Amino acid sequence: MESATNFFRNRYSLTGLESTLNEEEKAFQDMMHRFAEEVVRPAGAALDKLTPEQVIAPNSVLWEVYARFAELGVMEILASDEVDPVTEARLMQIMLEELAWGDSGIAVSLGAGLSPLMHAKMFENQFVMEKLLANPGIGCWAISEPDHGSNQIMHGKGYATQKPNCIVKFDGDKLVINGQKAAWVSNGPVANFASLFTACDFGGEELGQCVVVVPMDAKGVSKGKPLDKIGQRALPQGEVYFDNVVIEKEWLLVAPENYGAAFESQLSLANAGMGLMFTGLARAAFEHALDYAHERKQGGFAIIEHQDVQRRLFDMFRKVEMCRALSHRVNEYIAAAPRPSLLAAAASKVSVTDLTFEVATSALQMFGGNGLTKEYPMEKLLRDARAAQIEDGCNHVLSIKGGSLLNKDNPLA
Template sequence: MATSEKQVMTGIERKGDSPVYKWPAHPRAKVDEFGIEPPLGDIQREFQQTLRKFAVEVMRPIGQKLDRMTAEEIIAEDSPFWEFRRKYLDLGIQLSDLAEMEPEERSQMFCILFEELGYGDGGMAISVAAGMLPQYLSMIFGNEFLMERFPQDMLGCWAITEPDHGSDTLDPNGMIRHPGAEYGRPNTVAKFQGDKIVINGQKSAWVSNGTIAECCILYCAADMGDGADYSNGCVLVIPLDLPGISRGKPLEKLGQRGDPQGELFFNDVEVSTDYLLAGPEDFQRAVYSIHAEANALMGAIWTGAARAAYHMAHAYAHERKQGGVPIYRHQLVAYKLFHMFRQVEASAALTRRVVHYNQAADLPALQAAMIAKVTATDMAFDVASDAIQIFGGNGVTHEYPVEKIMRDCRSSMIEDGANDVIALKGGYYLMDEDLL
């Protein structure tokens, strides 16, 4: 046998041609700051990097300032909140540009946007998301009048929750209502009178941007002349400087203090039917649509917040020494960080899969958006709590930001539908009635 043939048979010549043999002798991949991210296009990567810089250099320090201020100070004219708002608008992110993209690219950009905003500050990310809902739903419903009337730089809010009805308002079809029960009298009613609509009632203190918004997407009961209940509602997009609209006191709360929340009151507020986005015949569609969008965005935001907590704990584990070595050398710390990383990456992958599916589908799957929201928010709270454990006593002090992230994450398990209620309703959406 010739020498060259021996070399081929033993793999000597093939060895250099295999990618595997180009690895180090002791392979060990290093994951960058964005995690297990498949290769992005130049535009997406630049978008992601720009937003990460904005999250770390603008949002995080402003969020920490807002966290130490009273609710009244947060919305004052000289508040750092308005600096954040101006700098966010300077990024030039336009819904119309995103809408023109193909579903895969659009879903990718949406997730990048809200993951990175959540990485900076969960509360302010919620403010941005709620702030665009009037314009976004107007665009989804193709209402040219409302799209022109309310440009994208106007700060919006979503007024659906009511003092006596939190999760009730997300269940207008009564899917999870106790048999024989009724949800009771609505707190806010829009009465239709010819070519005008008269609004009376109250929305609860949990309206994100409620104390500062310029416009509102209002979900409420509709009275067509024969009374009102939650199965017979309507959706209006209205300016909040109309006569008869007033606001409650800004809400003091545990976390997400960068999201100014408060009540809205309506006293004989009149608008023309031009401001009607969805009447009673379209109300179920409108609730389904906004809930699918909001839950998916929640998945992205709180995945980003969890990633921030993981990164902080990961860095601290390399710096902090106990037992004469960096605490990362202790097995339990490495074990915890692995599971934190696993949870964040699983949530990111799930959320992106859900958003892509729903952006591409003719009818989005609300149950899919629900699993993104519940998975991400439960995971974020757990990861933030584990981050505090790694920081030890330092983790519960104001000096380190992980305790703030945990407080922010706790609210996420309630807003946009309490996770328990969402799981119950989502379970019924999974039911195949053809098999019953």
């Protein structure tokens, strides 16, 4: 018998109230959905049950996911100059929603994996771009430090004056890196390249901050133990250590005088991406609840017959559509705007991840006792959604930051 989700997909569209995809976008969505359904979702479910060490072991299915994703050619599409920013943004929103519909931990890993390439393009460094395209691997964005988590979000430019844990020293035509980044770096244990946002000693009176891409096979780079955590367990996370790492100055993407703007751009990109991805998780949770409500019989009839069950499903449905509406609006706005808008991106990230957690909680409740068991997908989705409220900035802190951008006397507003 046809599932309720498929019935509504045929009546509306794969993602619900979607009306504006052109032919190319539709083909891209079909390709991404197939990948999410056949590769990402089963891999995410399997990886969730493993230890962090097993997740990154040579025989782990994670490597197959990376290889199959590379075959889709997304890196080449994003690196191409022929794709204009708005088209790129629309492809990104299709891709990230589908990937996270499959598994949000894997979606974050694949998204973060593109960071060095996206940064090389954004900050227009042809040397780094060519190196990355010649030797494609997994990337990471390394910014959080043991003593600077929320502090980075609150005071993106300026934290470096407060005892940074990682410093790049400018030394003629070389860069010398010492210190460490926090255990939270997504892909830290598996990355081939790190996009390092960090403090620098550039010879000025005070420390500054800069962005450098670091090849992770450089002498002196080492990786910490992969982190064991409650949700998004398919996403490998861990410290990155730098012990007198020397690289050429060509790897510098952003000099200290431009760091503030670069930080705002990257955090905007990351927060906008979070909104797109977690719309996918909300949709997955809603679909599971919708199907279960049609299948589960209590006292001889399906629970969907109860008006209150229908009302609860409607509540989830409208929240998923709210997530998509806001995250797409923000993403397309940022792509076309003359300067990145953290105000817009934080609004998307905070709203979507809070709504997604609400949807995941209601969807779990729909399964009754079964929602709590590992035999059903709901408890995993709840754990994955919970992590998102801290990821890329705690929602409380991002809200304070967003509020500060509504003060017209704030120079960043």
